[in-house]
Amino acid sequence: MKQTCKTLLLLIAVIFITALPLMGFHLDPGADSEIFAGADDKAMTVIEEISPGYEPWAEALWEPTSGEIASMLFALQAALGAGFIGYYIGSSRSRHKGLT
Amino acid sequence: MHIMEGYLPLNHAVGWTVVSAPFVIHGLRSISKNIRNKPETKMLLGVAGAFAFVLSALKLPSVSGSCSHPTGTGLGAVLFGPTTMSVVGLVVLLFQALLLAHGGLTTLGANTFSMAVVGPFVAYGVYQAGKRTGLSPGVSIFLAAALGNLMTYVTTSFQLALAFPDPVNGFTGSLIKFGTVFAFTQIPLAISEGLLTVIVFGALSRYSFKEMQDLNVLGGGCK
Numbered sequence: 001m002k003q004t005c006k007t008l009l010l011l012i013a014v015i016f017i018t019a020l021p022l023m024g025f026h027l028d029p030g031a032d033s034e035i036f037a038g039a040d041d042k043a044m045t046v047i048e049e050i051s052p053g054y055e056p057w058a059e060a061l062w063e064p065t066s067g068e069i070a071s072m073l074f075a076l077q078a079a080l081g082a083g084f085i086g087y088y089i090g091s092s093r094s095r096h097k098g099l100t
Numbered sequence: 101m102h103i104m105e106g107y108l109p110l111n112h113a114v115g116w117t118v119v120s121a122p123f124v125i126h127g128l129r130s131i132s133k134n135i136r137n138k139p140e141t142k143m144l145l146g147v148a149g150a151f152a153f154v155l156s157a158l159k160l161p162s163v164s165g166s167c168s169h170p171t172g173t174g175l176g177a178v179l180f181g182p183t184t185m186s187v188v189g190l191v192v193l194l195f196q197a198l199l200l201a202h203g204g205l206t207t208l209g210a211n212t213f214s215m216a217v218v219g220p221f222v223a224y225g226v227y228q229a230g231k232r233t234g235l236s237p238g239v240s241i242f243l244a245a246a247l248g249n250l251m252t253y254v255t256t257s258f259q260l261a262l263a264f265p266d267p268v269n270g271f272t273g274s275l276i277k278f279g280t281v282f283a284f285t286q287i288p289l290a291i292s293e294g295l296l297t298v299i300v301f302g303a304l305s306r307y308s309f310k311e312m313q314d315l316n317v318l319g320g321g322c323k
Contacts, residue, residue, distance in 0.1 A: 007302065010295045017288050017295075021161040028165060036161050039168040040102045040202070042281045043260060047107060050264045050274060056106030060201035073200050074157045081153030085300065088147050092307040 101171070101214050101256040101282065102196070105204025112263045117209025123217045124190055127183035134180065141311050144304070148176030149188045151300060155293060156192050164285040170293035171252050174245030175300060177220035178227045179317055189216025214255035223248030237318065241301045246294030253282040
C-alpha cells in the first residue's frame with residue numbers, strides 16, 4: 001500500500017509539472033512564435049536567423065498528410081509502447097504473486 | 101532534439117553518422133550476446149524499447165512557452181548498458197523520420213548521437229556513480245534519467261552551433277541561442293522523465309527482481 005501511495009505521488013508530480021505551463025505559468029515565446037510550438041521547429045527559425053541563405057538540401061520522403069494524421073501516428077507510437085509495458089508489468093506481477 | 105531533414109550541411113551529416121556507427125554496432129553485438137546468454141531478459145529489453153517509444157512520442161508543454169519531448173532512453177541504459185539503447189534509439193528515430201517526418205534520414209546520424217549515444221551514456225554513468233556513492237536506487241535512477249534527457253538536448257544545441265556559428269558571436273553565440281531553445285525548455289521535461297522512470301523502474305524491480313539481478317542492475321546492496 002505504501003508503494004502505491006509513492007507511485008501516486010510521483011504521478012501527481014508529473015501531472016503538476018506538465019499542467020503548470022498550461023495554466024499560464026510560462027515565459028512569452030516571442031512575437032514571431034506560436035505559443036507551445038515545438039522546440040524542433042523553433043530551432044529551424046533560429047537557423048534561418050543565423051544563416052539566412054541556408055537551403056535545406058533534403059526533404060522528408062513522406063509527410064503525414066495532415067496534423068490529425070500526425071497526431072494519430074504519435075498516439076499509435078505511445079499506445080504500442082504503453083500497451084507492451086502494461087502487459088509485461090501485469091504478467092510479471094501475477095507471476096510474482098503466484099510464487100509468494 | 102530532432103534536427104529536421106536537410107538542416108545539417110552534408111559534411112556534418114556524414115560526420116555524425118560516422119561517429120554514431122560504432123556505438124550502434126557495439127549495441128547490436130551486446131544485444132545478441134544478451135539474448136544468447138540471458139534469454140529470460142528478452143521481454144525486459146522489449147520494455148526498455150517500449151518505454152523509449154512512449155516517452156519520445158509525448159510532446160509536453162514547458163515553462164519556456166514551447167513544447168518538447170522526453171527521450172526515454174535512460175531506463176534501458178541503466179538496465180542493459182548504453183550501447184543497447186543506441187540501437188533502440190536508432191529504431192525510434194527511424195520510425196519517426198519515415199512515418200512522422202520528424203527528424204530525417206540525413207540528420208539520423210546526428211540525432212542518434214544526441215538521443216541514443218550521449219543520453220544513454222550520461223544516464224548509465226550517473227546511475228553507476230550514484231550506486232557507488234551509496235545513493236538510494238530511486239534517487240540514482242531519477243538523476244540518471246533526468247540528466248540523460250537534459251544532456252541529449254545540450255548535445256543537439258552543440259551540434260547545431262557547430263553547423264551554424266553566429267556571424268557575430270561565433271560558436272558560443274549560437275550555442276547560447278540553441279541552448280535557450282532546447283536545453284532550457286527541457287528542464288521541467290527532464291524532471292518529469294526522471295519521475296516516470298522511477299515509477300517504471302520501481303515496478304520492474306518489484307516484479308522482475310530475478311531478471312534485474314541477472315542484468316546486475318541492482319548492485320551489491322540488494323543481492
